[in-house]
Amino acid sequence: xxxxxxxxxxxxxYDSRVKNIAASLCKANYDVTVIxxxxxxxxxxxxxxxxxxKRLFTISxxxxxxxxxxxxxNTAAKTKKxxxxxxxxxxxxxxxIVFLNRIIWNKLCLLEIIKRKPNLIIARDPxxxxxxxxxxxxxxxxxxxxxxxxxxxxxxxxxxSRFMQRFWDRIESKITPKLDCIFITTxxxxxxxxxxxxxxxxxxxxxxxxxxxxxEKRKYDFRxxxxxxxxxxxxxxxxxxxxxxxxxxxxxxxRSLSHISxxxxxxxxxxxxxxxYVKDKNIxxxxxxxxxxPEEVIPTIAGADIGVQPxxxxxxxxxxxxxxxxxxxxxxxxxxxxxxxxxxxxxEGKNIGLCYESGNIEMLKEKIIALxxxxxxxxxxxxxxxxFKHEYAWETxxxxxxxxxxxSIGN
Numbered sequence: 001x002x003x004x005x006x007x008x009x010x011x012x013x014y015d016s017r018v019k020n021i022a023a024s025l026c027k028a029n030y031d032v033t034v035i036x037x038x039x040x041x042x043x044x045x046x047x048x049x050x051x052x053x054k055r056l057f058t059i060s061x062x063x064x065x066x067x068x069x070x071x072x073x074n075t076a077a078k079t080k081k082x083x084x085x086x087x088x089x090x091x092x093x094x095x096x097i098v099f100l101n102r103i104i105w106n107k108l109c110l111l112e113i114i115k116r117k118p119n120l121i122i123a124r125d126p127x128x129x130x131x132x133x134x135x136x137x138x139x140x141x142x143x144x145x146x147x148x149x150x151x152x153x154x155x156x157x158x159x160x161s162r163f164m165q166r167f168w169d170r171i172e173s174k175i176t177p178k179l180d181c182i183f184i185t186t187x188x189x190x191x192x193x194x195x196x197x198x199x200x201x202x203x204x205x206x207x208x209x210x211x212x213x214x215x216e217k218r219k220y221d222f223r224x225x226x227x228x229x230x231x232x233x234x235x236x237x238x239x240x241x242x243x244x245x246x247x248x249x250x251x252x253x254x255r256s257l258s259h260i261s262x263x264x265x266x267x268x269x270x271x272x273x274x275x276x277y278v279k280d281k282n283i284x285x286x287x288x289x290x291x292x293x294p295e296e297v298i299p300t301i302a303g304a305d306i307g308v309q310p311x312x313x314x315x316x317x318x319x320x321x322x323x324x325x326x327x328x329x330x331x332x333x334x335x336x337x338x339x340x341x342x343x344x345x346x347x348e349g350k351n352i353g354l355c356y357e358s359g360n361i362e363m364l365k366e367k368i369i370a371l372x373x374x375x376x377x378x379x380x381x382x383x384x385x386x387x388f389k390h391e392y393a394w395e396t397x398x399x400x401x402x403x404x405x406x407x408s409i410g411n
Contacts, residue, residue: 003031003118007128012036024398026050056108106131119409126168142180142408153315186342188319207323211393212298212330220303226287228261233372236304239324241268246310253365265289302331309337329389334381352385
């Protein structure tokens with residue numbers, strides 16, 4: 001049996017793309033090991049077991065905690081100065097967390113790869129690319145690169161020091177042209193990567209959701225949990241809750257619409273601020289629900305009527321489709337989203353909802369009113385989501401993955 005090591009410097013808690021790729025390779029009878037970061041102390045959430053997840057120690061694992069989910073949190077309050085907070089917030093973080101993390105994790109990663117003697121390495125993002133490239137040269141095996149985003153537009157890159165930004169740029173520019181295969185999630189991103197590095201043959205491997213046949217009995221009952229009137233339409237935003245994803249736009253758009261109930265389901269850096277804002281402004285038709293396990297996402301969001309993608313511009317989001325959009329299709333929801341090319345191609349191309357200009361709250365409000373007051377339009381959008389969701393299932397995209405792997409190492 002051929003062995004594959006997939007390197008992802010994440011905690012693998014919600015990383016659906018890595019999980020989909022690893023599961024597909026296992027299904028094709030490859031022996032798969034995912035090397036990840038041992039970040040959270042509480043790893044009690046369920047994981048897929050068909051592949052091995054090898055978590056490697058990092059300094060950040062000493063202090064990492066789950067993100068807060070409290071509507072009473074006032075982020076302006078002073079934070080108690082503990083050793084953990086000092087490590088997070090002052091210059092020691094750069095010296096210790098960034099520098100030592102890289103040294104320790106990369107050394108452990110290289111040793112793990114050599115020990116497993118794989119036939120193929122898959123690296124996810126530039127923060128795994130250097131060590132994956134070194135290991136592939138030492139073992140003389142192929143290296144694939146899952147570049148699922150434009151790195152220079154990612155939060156991790158933008159929050160890094162200039163030194164680290166230049167470091168990632170140099171790593172990607174030097175190694176990318178030497179790779180055996182590059183996966184990217186959309187045709188728009190393929191064009192960006194090929195132009196940036198003067199490449200040809202980058203492979204589009206979409207970030208889609210596994211096929212899910214909806215069972216009416218499993219639909220979550222938001223009306224009962226939040227005491228929502230039966231006459232109200234429910235709009236749901238699920239996933240990472242952050243400002244750049246337009247969370248405040250959707251709140252402002254629906255706050256005066258008494259026939260709408262908006263639910264945020266997920267976690268993120270801005271969830272506490274948003275909850276505080278909703279409470280402070282006395283907005284009564286916005287509710288919050290904690291993130292659910294990945295296998296429960298689709299039946300849970302299916303309890304809503306409309307899924308929303310209210311993103312702000314970044315190079316990544318502009319050129320992406322968002323797996324959350326495909327999860328909404330699997331849940332057979334109508335959708336409202338920004339008119340970025342890849343998102344618009346799905347929503348308007350398949351007539352599953354309406355699009356608006358990013359940041360235009362009045363236009364967003366108009367689209368919400370149109371879709372929630374026209375029962376025929378809403379019903380048709382849902383029906384189209386149900387009809388076309390098979391075209392956006394991971395089972396279609398995994399064929400692209402398996403063809404490239406088989407061509408490289410056989411089976």
